[in-house]
Amino acid sequence: MPSSSVSSWDEPEGLAARGTLIVLAGRGEHGGVYERFGRRLGFDAYRVRALGDPTADPAVLEQAAKLLADESLPGPKVLVGSDTGALYALQLAADRTAGVDALILAGLPTGAWTAGSWEEEAAARTACPTHQGRLTGDPGFRRGAIDGTPDLPAPRLDLVHVPVLALHGKDDTISPLDRALSVYDGHAGVHTVAFHGGRHDVLNDALHRTAAATVVLFLERLRLTSEVREAPEIHDAGQTPGIRELPLIAEELT
Template sequence: MPVFSWDEPEGLAPRGTLIVLAGRGEHGGVYERFGRRLAFDAYRVRALGDPSADPAVLDEVAKLLADESLPGPKVLVGSDTGASYAVRTAAEQPPGLDALILAGLPTGAWSAGSWEEEAEARTACPTHRGRLTNDPDFRRGALGEAPVTHSLDLVRVPVLALHGSDDRVSPVDAAYTGSAVRPVILHGGRHDVLNDATHRTVAATIVLFLERLRLSPELPLIAEGGA
């Protein structure tokens, strides 16, 4: 199984590890820009595929969480179905997991009439649209596959949820109905929020969350958002 890796710049001490789970149609490589940006802040990033397409991804997650050569805190980052499986993994309380970051938590199947419509629903970033359009390993139309959803009620680690206000694939109100988690809303954001036009703001929000986590999960939030 391919594991895409980005490490801290030479000479800097690593500050933690992010394990990214991709969503429907994706593979870990589409998170290259995200991985490079977080690695620049000295966080190691390991990006995997979509667990709903390949259950072996979750075995690799367990290996990475148990890998003592990777620095803590260790955080699962999930997009779309990757977010749903990150919730499931956290509910099982595996050793080594310190927090969750959820992006575009899925609510159901969504079908586009054309690739152009799907690309627009996924991201407003022209660079990322081009990346997906020209990626032979990306599966178009995968958003039409019904996702398995998992409740956040059993999660006992800190959670940062990120969601686009203009997410047509997974409307934010439906994604967090009945949940105590308050997502940070990216105004104008689409479904692939980690790779959207606001990717710099998203990365900065994640770094704030990670820096707080490194100090203590019990400290007040450095920044907090809501609908």
């Protein structure tokens, strides 16, 4: 699949769209890799537009900016980045790209990693046998790309002024959890959720349903707080809307 192509999933017919997610893929990936995630969020009436790997095609960032500016796509508009896509999503937000209402960062990379074989890479990426099989048989997926560490943007969270949901696998060997947490540490706008048994490709891991549910809760919280800001006659009774409860397979860290 060409890196310039956009994979799209929309809300069911008859439902009003509740927002738009723009996905930036990670190393070796293309937008179609996020079909399962897109369909699940689409079912909850969120539009999803999944783009390619910015490390392979910098034009992906221009595509993202155009989608953010597209008035036909409903807000709130949320940038979702997986692997190196998370760093590029952070860059767009830090550069104050118009239209970014929030960020969702999955498997933020923190250093170099090298796989000895495709089997080792597939296992490090995801514990989901279905997704491993999909990647193995996908001619558009570039094996070994995750070994490369191109000139990546620094995670300038100090310049980001929108809510951030950070998702990370506790068993991520490509980007160990403690290193990712050191990047997020000290930034009050970051809400971090770690998944027990989770590996690097959090949105396509064995716990993908829990990850998607966590994303939906974050999006609903974002919508609710936006509605409160836009309606001054509604007063907060001292209870901040948010993610109240998560399954035991996930751990709310911030």
